[in-house]
Amino acid sequence: MSDQGVIGVGIIGFGIVGQGTYSILRDNAETIERQVGRPVRVVSVADLRTELLKEKLDPNVRASADAEALIRDPDVHIVCELIGGVNPAGRFVRMALEAGKHVVVANKELLAKQGPQLLELAEKNSADFYFEASVGGGIPIISPLRIGLAGNQIEKIIGIVNGTTNYILTRMSGEGGSLEDVLREAQALGYAESDPTNDIEGYDARYKITILASLGFHARLNVDQILCEGISGLKATDVNNARDLGYNIKLLAVAKRTPDGIEARVHPALVPLSHPIASVSGVNNAIFVTGDAVGDIMVYGPGAGGMAAGSAVVGDIVEVSRNIVSGSNGRLKTLEFRDLPVQATGDIVCRYYARMRVEDHPGVLAAIATQFGDCDVSIASMVQKTAEDGVAELVFLTHEVKERDIQEALERIRQLDDVDEICSVIRVEE
Ligand SMILES: NC(=O)c1ccc[n+]([C@@H]2O[C@H](COP(=O)([O-])OP(=O)(O)OC[C@H]3O[C@@H](n4cnc5c(N)ncnc54)[C@H](OP(=O)(O)O)[C@@H]3O)[C@@H](O)[C@H]2O)c1
Structure with missing residues (x-):
């Protein structure tokens, strides 16, 4: 195939995703050229670990630790920011867009915090800005939301968007074991980072649902307004109880359109075993979208890994390259991002699972039921799990109730x- 008119790619950050992206572009060069009509090649890579670059890159690829020089390089038409975090990644992205370069990122934190502003900057400079790998790793979800589902009013997005926590919950549900034990095992296998806070506390999933809700509902969202509870407090007993009741516990990222704005939250939830999301296992991700025209769709697959995320990055590079060939960069117009209010946590309506330990006396159940009733919490079922040494363990499932009402009821019950x-106390997502 022709060597004329090479579309030059510059990669900033040669870590897990950077290396996956590089090897896909090299190994599938012919397939990619056939789809674009011109060769697409990595011409420059910047990473702080220059020794690694010397070892891994073909000799004709420029290698340095200087990301700004890569952005200024006239042979680089598409800049891939694959460092992560807000700084200096955001500075590099802005510098590239202001220089009229097209940009591809995999950076959920940057997107969640500055996405609308960066899309506006790209549009101002007639540049493309793509970010498929920022949510769902190798699963296409950003492009479906921007293109394939564009004719829909998106009503609901529910996802398992963090592979680490899904692996942990799958193991806890399958073989039992405490969160601590399973986490240690996940770290040994490379499925969890040595500092797992971002995954375990739900922050990673919150970045991702911010991006999805922002695109789905055309809204400017403040990530800090989104309710975020992780799985660090989850006990093996609750995972087992959930299964006995016909549910799996999953860390869910949920966004719904409401009459007044948007409901958005990240938390562990009981999901009925009959729902497709309940059977998503291991490090896989799945995202379930409801549109008013299409109805329900679900995308499923590997949510992380260098080759999976690299696949999404290269998909974006191919799309940008096609735009370069046809002279149509910037054709995906920036959405009209609106400032929609995020529903206050107290107003969220959900079903709840509550487990409590009580003295095994006559009248205790009636006292608890009274407090629930006084706070407008209707009980769907109650199971007494154990009764030892005069202490009973009770598990309640409620009907739909407002968050502030159940919290008030639980506070009163705690005083008994x-x-x-x-x-x-765990939410139930039907
Ligand atoms: N890993 C996944 O499965 C996955 C999936 C989807 C999306 N993502 C996203 O992809 C991005 C990259 O993740 P990753 O897992 O590939 O991270 P990574 O393995 O830590 O790689 C990042 C690389 O960037 C380098 N770097 C840091 N600052 C730099 C600078 N100023 N100039 C040049 N290079 C610099 C790092 O070098 P040092 O190590 O020396 O700092 C490292 O080699 C993140 O936004 C992440 O959220 C990752």
Whole structure:
């Protein structure tokens, strides 16, 4: 194939995703050229680990630690920012867009915090700005939201968007074991980072649902307004109880359109075993979207890994390259991002699972039921799990109730003399 008119790619950050992207562009060069009509090649890579670059890159690829020089390089038409974080990644992205370069990123944190501003900057400079790998790793979801589902009013997005926590929950559900033990094992296998806070506490999933809700509902969202609870407090007992009741516990990222704005939240939830999301196992991700025209769709697949995320990055590079060939960069117009209010946590309506330890006396159940009733919390079912040494463990499932009402009820129940402990409260997503 022709060597004329090479479309030059510059990669900033040669880590897991950078290396996956590089090897896909090299190994599938012919397939990619056939689809674009011109060769697409990595011409320059910048990473702080220059020794690694010397070892891994073909000799004709420029290698340095200087990301700004890569952006200024006239042979680089598409800049891939694959460092992660907001700084200096955001500075590099802005510098590239202001120089009229097209940009591809995999950076959920940057997108969640500055996405609308960066899309506006790209449009101002007639540049492309693509970010498929920022959510769902190798699963296409950004492009479906921007293109394939563009004719829909998106009503709901529910996803398992963090592979680390899904692996942990799958193991806890399958073989039992405490969160601590399973986490240690996940770290040994490379499925969890040595500092797992971002995954375990739900922050990673919150970045991702911010991006999805922003695109789905054409809204400017503040990531800090989104309710975020991770799985760090989850007990093996609750995972087992959930299964007995016909549910799996999953870390869900949820965004819904409401009459007044948007409901958005990240938290562990009981999901009925009959729902396709309940059977998503291991490090896989799945995202379930409801559009008013299409109905329900679900995308599923590997949510992380250098080759999976690299696949999404290269998909974006191919699309940008096609735009270069046809002279249509910037054709995906920036959305009209609106400032839609995010529903206050107290107004969220959900079903709940609550486990508590109480003195095994006559009248305790009636006292608890009274507090629930006084706070407008209707009980769907109650199971007594154990009764040892005069202490009983009770599990309640409620009907739909407002968050502020159940919190008020639980606070009152906690004050009852015969209630030793409210052990767990977990939302149920039907
Ligand atoms: N890993 C995945 O499965 C996955 C999936 C989807 C999306 N993503 C996203 O992809 C991005 C990259 O993730 P990753 O897992 O590939 O990270 P990574 O393995 O840590 O790679 C990042 C690389 O960037 C280098 N770097 C840091 N600052 C730099 C600078 N100023 N100039 C040049 N290079 C610099 C790092 O070098 P040092 O190590 O020396 O700092 C490292 O080699 C992140 O936004 C992440 O959220 C990752």
